[in-house]
Amino acid sequence: MTDIALIRAAASRMAGAVVKTPLLSAPLLDRIAGRRVLVKAECLQVTGSFKLRGAWAALSALPEDIRACGVIAYSSGNHAQGVALAAARHGVPAVIVMPADAPAIKIANTRAYGAEVILYDRATEDRDAIGAALVTERGLTLVKPYDDAQVIAGQGSVGLEIATEAAALGLREGAVVTCCGGGGLAAGIALALEADSPGLRLHTAEPTGFDDMARSLATGTIQRNERLKGSICDAILTPQPGALTFPILQRLAGPGQVVTDLEALQAVALAFRHLHIVLEPGGAVALAAALFRPDLPQTVISVATGGNTDAEMFRRALATLDA
Amino acid sequence: MTDIALIRAAASRMAGAVVKTPLLSAPLLDRIAGRRVLVKAECLQVTGSFKLRGAWAALSALPEDIRACGVIAYSSGNHAQGVALAAARHGVPAVIVMPADAPAIKIANTRAYGAEVILYDRATEDRDAIGAALVTERGLTLVKPYDDAQVIAGQGSVGLEIATEAAALGLREGAVVTCCGGGGLAAGIALALEADSPGLRLHTAEPTGFDDMARSLATGTIQRNERLKGSICDAILTPQPGALTFPILQRLAGPGQVVTDLEALQAVALAFRHLHIVLEPGGAVALAAALFRPDLPQTVISVATGGNTDAEMFRRALATLDA
Incomplete structure (x- = not known):
């Protein structure tokens, strides 16, 4: 808490x-x-x-061996960039699930910070389900946007x-x-x-x-x-x-x-x-x-x-x- | 010095x-x-x-009785706003001589800070001469834009x-x-x-x-x-x-x-x-x-x-x- x-x-x-x-x-x-x-x-x-603040707090609190496997986040753009940069500065991989209609600059910046970006349709797809599947497949740790x-x-x-x-x-x-x-x-x-x-x-x-x-x-x-x-x-x-x-x-x-x-x-x-x-x-x-x-x-x-x-x-x- | x-x-x-x-x-x-x-x-x-920094330094260094008579400055806009606000905060009048082709927002802001604005033509008029005359007429102290x-x-x-x-x-x-x-x-x-x-x-x-x-x-x-x-x-x-x-x-x-x-x-x-x-x-x-x-x-x-x-x-x- x-x-x-x-x-x-x-x-x-x-x-x-x-x-x-x-x-x-x-x-x-x-x-x-x-x-x-x-x-x-x-x-x-x-x-x-x-958003960099929360992302930094979450990543820096992870045990080093867990963090080393990489993190994942879903975000319309600002949490995405925060997690991407915090991961890059901690030297660990980041996957970001973003709505396809997010502002182009936010998608471009997230990629430029070194993250892998996966786009989804905000109206028809469930970002939580996409994220959960990637967590299971790749052993990533989910960095939630707010409820953490x-x-x-x-x-x-x-x-x-x-x-x-x-x-x-x-x-x-x-x-x-x-x-x-x-x-x-x-x-x-x-x-x-x-x-x-x-x-x-x-x-x-x-x-x-x-x-x-x-x-x-x-x-x-x-x-x-x-x-x-x-x-x-x-x-x-x-x-x-x-x-x-x-x-x-x-x-x-x-x-x-x-x-x-x-x-x-x-x-x-x-x-x-x-x-x-x-x-x-x-x-x-x-x-x-x-x-x-x-x-x-x-x-x-x-x-x-x-x-x-x-x-x-x-x-x-x-x-x-x-x- | x-x-x-x-x-x-x-x-x-x-x-x-x-x-x-x-x-x-x-x-x-x-x-x-x-x-x-x-x-x-x-x-x-x-x-x-x-520019607020230099204006504040100049006004706050003046003897109180001199400052109370008011200050004058000539400026295309940023020194104008700095002197206008520093004068307002010190509770003394300010006259600002500005070129007529200064950006409208700078002229408007200078007036909004409470200064009296006098416009001149940058190509044909001498702002130093205009300023000097006002110093003599009204007992104002000149706050130079940089050479002070x-x-x-x-x-x-x-x-x-x-x-x-x-x-x-x-x-x-x-x-x-x-x-x-x-x-x-x-x-x-x-x-x-x-x-x-x-x-x-x-x-x-x-x-x-x-x-x-x-x-x-x-x-x-x-x-x-x-x-x-x-x-x-x-x-x-x-x-x-x-x-x-x-x-x-x-x-x-x-x-x-x-x-x-x-x-x-x-x-x-x-x-x-x-x-x-x-x-x-x-x-x-x-x-x-x-x-x-x-x-x-x-x-x-x-x-x-x-x-x-x-x-x-x-x-x-x-x-x-x-x-």
């Missing part, structure tokens, strides 16, 4: 391998939001998303950094909002804040129509999404909250925030203009909530979870500035 | 007011460059460029951070390349490295046709640019090296690197794709040198000096990825 000790241990194992990302702000962005907005820029993490104690602990290192940075700014109260798929990052941050900055409350953010976590938190029972396609926020489209992540978030987080795809694109554009960072839509929903949702406190730290986007998608975001 | 003591004092005065920007890298960017490339991301600084001991000291704080970050990575040798206009940042970094990391040698980077510093370093005498318009690198088009900055750089830096506007645009695009930061062309010439110039060592730290760019210019950069 993930607790604060497991998070601190994971953070100490990743020293030197992950970037301590900055907490950014801009006076003109605060004016647009009507509140103080701070952005934890995990798009600047190596591989372009926070070590992965949650690794992502929790983001929460440790936020607590330290918030304390340095004298921030003891407010909201931390994070983009949320299966809830691994959200659960890890929530546990870290509970220990190190209990006045900061975590909220999840999701795109409209894929708000399984918000509905699960509201009802107290795990709710599924009806669809797994149809939003530009590909990074955070997951079937339902995790069995490990949901109880943590039910105890510590919410209510969940929901934003439209257009609001996510506007947040990408405003982060371009005022923060000078590149976000993917799924990495911008937390910033969109901080900018556009009234029901959050006067100070919001939003986690910008990833920046792996194509030029075409970024042009769509920039077009919202012309409107 | 700027020395390491003045730089350390300036750095201590700006604690809490400026961001300690991260040193970013990406395995796939190293592969393109054929060398190890680290990027000091000053585009993430508050106001979107390193306190401004050089403030920019030198970038060099202190680079030295600390390089030491943490075990880097004792290599090149530091910075985008260069009048040479304030370059001179400050060179002095900081001389004290704290003498194995790192500074090189300047400029756009083709506006390489006054490279030619001055090569000839040992101050050389002027023939033109002051005609490059997309508006942030770093200055008439000639400064009287204070050039002797420092002649002693400690060079040879100067020169890149084309197209190479600067390509560097903007590759920074988008691999580092997830937004650069303006003039803030990307040092990265362009690290990526495309063969005559630099195996490890290059390039300073990405600014990110204040329009959507239109960024679309031009993204188009180089399609080619």
Whole structure:
């Protein structure tokens, strides 16, 4: 089970391998939001998303002989890149099962980090079944994207950094909002804040129509999404909250925030203009909530979870500035 | 005169007011460059460029009664925003003299920080004369963009951070390349490295046709640019090296690197794709040198000096990825 000790241990194992990302702000962005907005820029993490943290925590926790046989992951792209690079840096093979409609840049980068990529159809094939078969055939260890104690602990290192940075700014109260798929990052941050900055409350953010976590938190029972396609926020489209992540978030987080795809694109554009960072839509929903949702406190730290986007998608975001 | 003591004092005065920007890298960017490339991301600084540092150092060094009368600066945009925000945070008025052809976003932001903006024609009017008249009329203190001991000291704080970050990575040798206009940042970094990391040698980077510093370093005498318009690198088009900055750089830096506007645009695009930061062309010439110039060592730290760019210019950069 993930607790604060497991998070601190994971953070100490990743020293030197992950970037301590900055907490950014801009006076003109605060004016647009009507509140103080701070952005934890995990798009600047190596591989372009926070996923390297969880992957590093999981791989570095494996016994050396098990790790040497190689690892496998299924992912739309950011977990894929995190596992691929963590495996390469540990000198072990990685197989990544990716949906065929994942952004081309994420597939290309995963291959460039040295992983073997196997593509599947998100609508008709079951990635869990494909992964399980490869585990059996090749003796690989599965690195789950979120529902794993070590992965949650690794992502929790983001929460440790936020607590330290918030304390340095004298921030003891407010909201931390994070983009949320299966809830691994959200659960890890929530546990870290509970220990190190209990006045900061975590909220999840999701795109409209894929708000399984918000509905699960509201009802107290795990709710599924009806669809797994149809939003530009590909990074955070997951079937339902995790069995490990949901109880943590039910105890510590919410209510969940929901934003439209257009609001996510506007947040990408405003982060371009005022923060000078590149976000993917799924990495911008937390910033969109901080900018556009009234029901959050006067100070919001939003986690910008990833920046792996194509030029075409970024042009769509920039077009919202012309409107 | 700027020395390491003045730089350390300036750095201590700006604690809490400026961001300690991260040193970013990406395995796939190293592969393109054929060398190890680290990027000091000053585009993430508050106001979107390193200029806040020098402005903060200058304003915070003024006697309180002098500062209270207000400050004035002339700038194409980044120094303007730095002085405007530093003045606002010190609670004093600021007048900024800007060329009428500066990017609209820089003019708008300078006004949004609360400064009074006066526009002039870069080809026919003399900004120094306009500034001098305003100093006399209104009792303002001029904050020079680069040829000032306190401004050089403030920019030198970038060099202190680079030295600390390089030491943490075990880097004792290599090149530091910075985008260069009048040479304030370059001179400050060179002095900081001389004290704290003498194995790192500074090189300047400029756009083709506006390489006054490279030619001055090569000839040992101050050389002027023939033109002051005609490059997309508006942030770093200055008439000639400064009287204070050039002797420092002649002693400690060079040879100067020169890149084309197209190479600067390509560097903007590759920074988008691999580092997830937004650069303006003039803030990307040092990265362009690290990526495309063969005559630099195996490890290059390039300073990405600014990110204040329009959507239109960024679309031009993204188009180089399609080619």
